[in-house]
Amino acid sequence: MKIATWNVNSLRVRLPHLLPWLAANAPDVMCLQETKCEDETFPAAELAAAGYRTLHHGQRTYNGVAILSRAAGGAACRGIPAFEDPQSRVIAADFDGMRVVSVYVPNGQSVGSDKYAYKLRWLEALREWLRAELAAHPKLAVLGDFNVAPEDRDVHDPKAWEGQVLASAPEREALRGVLGVGLADAFRLFEQPEKSYTWWDYRMGAFRRNLGLRIDHVLLSPALASGCASCTIDAAPRRLERPSDHAPVMCEVAA
């Protein structure tokens, strides 16, 4: 079974990249972030024509998360149940005994800002919810844009990024807390090329110079990690004209 995640940075703009990517890679489940549209304007018909059912937790202008799937999902959940949040950042559903969660963790803007405090609170709430989800669903996969580079090797210039948002110690600690409920970073289950990143700033020719961060992740419970066959970043869509600033991440798990 192939599961994947991609922060598309506007689904409407990126549909011409997403549809060919789905056709070429054929994920069974695809998590999206930053759809930036309301449920009413979600391109469900175009995705249905491509063979995908859709679950969306939409929002106008900002945020918005979705799960696309070949088969119908069950027990869909929008948001973190015990966390009041006006922003659409989480959607989850069951697929044949596997619980899949699509997350868009707050960016945090800058260390010490209100948005940074919200990000840390948000990651705590996510951690506690996932602890309960894992107890209820041994096959748990959490995919999305976590807006945290876990280690220095996930940052193109660790010195320059030291203490900065996306790489600061409290954010890394918060992400370690999420992993600590019993989830593995699927990408690091395998040997990977050095300087592997999933996000490159649009500015300063960052992608051309590979000035990136690895902030999009696939987290797997032990039952899924033990049967995980691969986890790869596909940088190809970042080279297209008018790309998302993020690359998709694909992961093969036992069916």
Next chain:
DNA sequence: ATGGTAGAAACTCTA
């Protein structure tokens, strides 16, 4: 030095 690019939407905010 606080730039620069992109998206949505409305002349600004978020990333």
